[in-house]
Amino acid sequence: MVKVGYKSISQISGPLLFVEGIRDAGYNEMVTIEMADGEIKAGQVLDTRNGMAIVQVFGTTAGLDNSTTTVRFRGETARIKTSDEMLGRVFNGLGEPIDGGPNLAAGERRDIVGDAINPYSREEPSEFIETGISTIDGMNTLVRGQKLPIFSASGLPHNMLAAQIARQARTLKTDDSFAVIFGAMGITSEEANFFMNEFRKTGSLNRAAIFMNLSSDPSMERIILPRVALTAAEYLAYEKEYHVLVILTDMTNYCESLREISSAREEVPGRRGFPGYMYTDLSTIYERAGKIRGKNGSITQIPILTMPGDDITNPIPDLTGYITEGQIVMSRDLQRKGVYPPVDVLPSLSRLMNQGIGKGRTREDHRGVADQLYSAYAGGKDLRSLSAIVGEESLSASDRSYLSFAEHFEKRYVNQGLYESRTIEDTLSLSYDLLSEIPEAEMKRLKRDFIEKYGKWK
């Protein structure tokens, strides 16, 4: 079907084209932009009026002009073809294959801006995912259908952690089909290679669909990419009953692209120049995680973001934390001490932990153990800064036990090997080993019965 082309661009400004003479462009409609030399670009309508449409171009506007460039309105909002064949393939940010393979043969075309899940249709996520990483399983438990981001910073091993989770994650049920969707936004080719090798080595490439936008690729495609990736994930989860793990990296690049467009549109900026609607925009990505009643599949999201200047109050981590169900925070201090993964458990949190743990899921004492570890470690860290001022000698015996607990907690509990996968039993048992350094009377978070049953106090 040939659509009428418009050569009536009146203005080009940043990534925006102002097309005149069009009377009925649809809001968010996709457009095809043809340059005189035959090169083709994609774009999307941001504002439509009687006689004019503002189009945002994906990619650079270099070479576009206001005399020969043709704009064709496609008559529909952004859609991609979805099918099982997506697994094992690599796509660009618009969902077009870039691995040299053929285009998807068959498939259902779906709108990439998915409708919101009816809150009434959601099922409470409660199925424990064992990642084999103590700081996550023991203290910030991940469950199926959760969105749990990693708050990292430049130079920290967030990619290794994400890969380790993807490699080790398993649930008690083993017969489920499992798929990974990997969405990379503006990452370097080195990072991309790391993930590709990782997927190849572990043989998980054929159950993964990869959406790749490198830092050299058009930044505008980063806005589309997570939506394309999640549309694929929704298809796999809700039509094909896969349990899908979606890794999105790096959300910071996504937000910066959002800011770029917003400033090109001359919108009133919010904090740090990010647009005021960034919360809503991010929520349309993160809220696509979940489980639906009566459907077997699920979408679990692990978005990764690097906090600019290690600052957790920056709008990117801040707004993310308000939407996601917790966060795993990485710490430069622990990294310096040589601890891997350098997860700082104190600001970390999993909001859905309680639903996934306890009797019949992990172990009856799990909640109490986690709370006890939290409060003991927090106490130990406070004393660490106090002893730096007044000296360790002036601390009481019980205080000194906290101090030494904090030390061992970091060395033995937080720290673990890149290929070490601990079962939840191992993690809980290790917790008691460490806690037994502190007098039993201080165990206020643990029920008496559990101390007697699992405790290692003499």
Add this chain to the structure above:
Amino acid sequence: MGKIVRVSGPVVIAEDIKNQKMFDVVRVGELNLVGEIIRISGNRATIQVYEDTSGMRPGESAETTGRPLSVELGPGLLKSIYDGIQRPLDLIREKTGDFIRRGYTANPIDLTKEWEFFPTVKKGDEIKPGQILGTVQETSLIQHRIMAPNHVSGKVSEILSGKMKITDVYAYIEGRGGKHELTMRQEWPVRTIRGVKSKLPPSIPLITGQRVIDTLFPVAKGGTVAVPGPFGSGKTVVQHQLSKWADSDIVVYVGCGERGNEMTEILATFPELQDPKSGKPLMERTILIANTSNMPVAAREASIYTGISIAEYYRDMGYGIALMADSTSRWAEALREISGRLEEMPGEEGYPAYLGRRLSEFYERSGNAIINGNPDRNGSITIVGAVSPPGGDISEPVSQNTLRVTRVFWALDSSLASRRHFPSINWLNSYSLYQNDLTSWFSENASNDWPQMYSRMMSILQKEAELQEVVQLVGYDALPDREKVTLDVARIIREDYLQQSAFDEVDQYCSLRKQDIMMRLIMHYSEQIEKAVAGGITMESLQGIPSREKISRIKEIRDKDLDKYFKDAIASIEQDIQRIKG
């Protein structure tokens, strides 16, 4: 018929809508999306659309319904889950599947269900607006009182009883303005305040079963609370705990721009949880408004008005309502987003200049009120508004404007949250301006010396904060024993009284009686230790005495075993001290 001339996100401009009036509801586009007129200029109307406008084009139609955005009221509201403009999410799921499709509407209240109507007036009675004309048992907990609408007064010429639908006529009224036929189904424009006869000063606390709230920072029935806190500090858990355990008659929970899974949690847990007073499922007294963050922004703006209008309707029946708004910051952001699209001049941080006015208008709809109409009755609305300040910094406009109008402030603290001290309400920064008004209630209804125990506890906590600064400089050992006692007792108050588990079966709800006994035990311990230290015993030898564990374990004790446990604990404190004295 009107025609669309511009579409930009949720803001649509249309021309030539006949009969365009401000804030009237408009149906726009081929999909018949719901919108509201928010600006008129010549023949152009600016419309805020409550649904996603993707694909909408200039040239499509726009038509006014001639009515402002309204809620539908009547029996059948309880136990429902609605979106921000009162569309029933359960029916929408039945019709359109697991994802919310656009342009779909369903009646908010079931029109086919039959209710047993009992009249409370008889033929020939003179009635006035607001008068209760009959009742319907809506759920096992709540009796729905059918009130005469605002414009209706006159003589009852006929009144029916028995089974009927909410659209059936139950009474005929001979009024000055002619004959009125009354049905149980009523409508109310959400942006209009339902008037009351007068408002009363608050005098009764809302008992929440949460120790830090009831004891230290209580809220009165009809009061207002601001709960600001950074993410992860437990705002939502506090709101959930309140909607579970607070002794209001009805709870309206507005999930405004928050997580979908949180609404699911309520839907999953409330039908199973029991109201501590009646033993009935909590869902029987709950109405949910769920406009999650990924649902359309304009409907988020409307959601708190939908919630408060429903709350006012039940208040007028004479009930006490607790309205939870989680989170008002997301509502304010919706306001900002729409204001930005309208190209209004921004105020602070891009929020519109009228943010403060809109917030105070909302909170002013709370209160303890005498209701219009016979019989005389009181009703109250308590508003608990969560605020999500960016970066946890409450100097931002939404927090500041909220604090100006609310009288209770529960400051959630991320450093408490990170050491899993929950509820993470900071005892030094929080306040309740109702504390004085409620003192006499507590001494009459809880115990005589409740106010003294409260002041003693607060002063120990304040003293602790001062001493902590000294300890930072000179170390714990340098303190005299007298002050070590204060630190010791303060720690017990913090860890064994203020901390309360929301997930422990026993500890999640703490009755006033239990709070009284727990305070009494801690105060007794404090006195005994002070006496012992004054008598020359060192604090070092007192540390780690076994009876201290008794104090921490009292949380786990059920109400029926409390008296015995209390006596045992007192005796064992005595023994421990005697033993050390030697």
